[in-house]
Amino acid sequence: MNDATDSSTVPAPQGACRNCGTPLLGEHCYACGQPVKGLMRPLGNLFGDILDSVFDLDLRVFRTIGPLFAKPGFLSREYFAGRQIRYVTPFRLFFLLAVVTFFVAQLTTDGPNFNIGGEADGIAAATTVSEVEKRRDAALAQLAEGKQKMIGTPAATGIIGMEVGEQAVREEADRRIKQLQGAQAKGEPPPAPDKDGNHGLNFKVNGKPWNAETNPLDTWLPAFGDRWFNKQLERSNENIQRLQNDKSAFKDAVLSAVPSTLFVLVPIFALMLKLAYLFKRRLYMEHLVIALHSHAFLCLDLLLLLLVLALQSAVAPEAGVLHGLLGLIEKALLVWMPVYLLLMQKRVYGQGWPMTLLKYFVLGTCYTVLLSFAIVASMAIGLVAM
Incomplete structure (x- = not known):
């Protein structure tokens, strides 16, 4: 009687494993681990399995998001209590939300507006000191407005960059004012905008402006390390100038x-x-x-x-x-x-x-x-x- 009862609780075999021939009792072979479902099936089913494997997207998402937002500490305590399978695992939950959040941030936030010099209405093109000051103040006001809009959003990561941009505006204005005052003292017309000027990284090495070729950064690192750093600085310098045309x-x-x-x-x-x-x-x-x-x-x-x-x-x-x-x-x-x-x-x-x-x-x-x-x-x- 007991043997009959025990045998009735054992699931009936669902065929044999195509890999090792062992009778199947579930979605995976208990002998070799091969799944019953292979890749040879409708594309829609396969895509669903990929989403489930990577993001764990099933009904557990709806049981997880609510407590995550409204019940501080609830999910962690549930996890420690052993009630884990009903919720999305911590790593997958964080991974999914991080990817989605910053993807949406890229779509919904604007980049800082850099307009330092070199354009028709830039500081470098000004022909009088008062015009330089006017364009400098306008650029600083624009950057300040951009910083204000960033506060409280993921784009706040760019506030430090905006402050760097403000310093660059001031330095560009000072440089142009000196050019104009020097030309005026010599009785010469306002100089043309310096097309070859460095409107990117402005720092000095050994008392001279940094230049990847003529005055590179020389540190305690081996030669290949210094070459790598100077290459990154040169690329950053080019990208800073590129920001004027592609602020995002x-x-x-x-x-x-x-x-x-x-x-x-x-x-x-x-x-x-x-x-x-x-x-x-x-x-x-x-x-x-x-x-x-x-x-x-x-x-x-x-x-x-x-x-x-x-x-x-x-x-x-x-x-x-x-x-x-x-x-x-x-x-x-x-x-x-x-x-x-x-x-x-x-x-x-x-x-x-x-x-x-x-x-x-x-x-x-x-x-x-x-x-x-x-x-x-x-x-x-x-x-x-x-």
């Missing part, structure tokens, strides 16, 4: 580099959590799960913020109620970021509020400094790669 190239290159930068920062942030909660005796992998979930939330919040900003720009200011409502949602999404991370840290680690607040501010300060260096690195990579 730098923005696209930086935003393309940001996801890779975040992938490097996540394990570093997990190590910072490990050190901050050393006496909690948690494994490093637990802190890594928390880091992945927190960064996935930041990407999701940024994605929603981008969509709200795009919708707000499409709605005329005259539509007062809707425009104002979108503005409130934008502010709420910005405020929710630090509040969420604080609540997540409190709920996951379970310490009292004084220690949680102390560690939150210490971790936040250290990570902000680290993120600043990462942003500069992303800008440097973007400037070379654009």
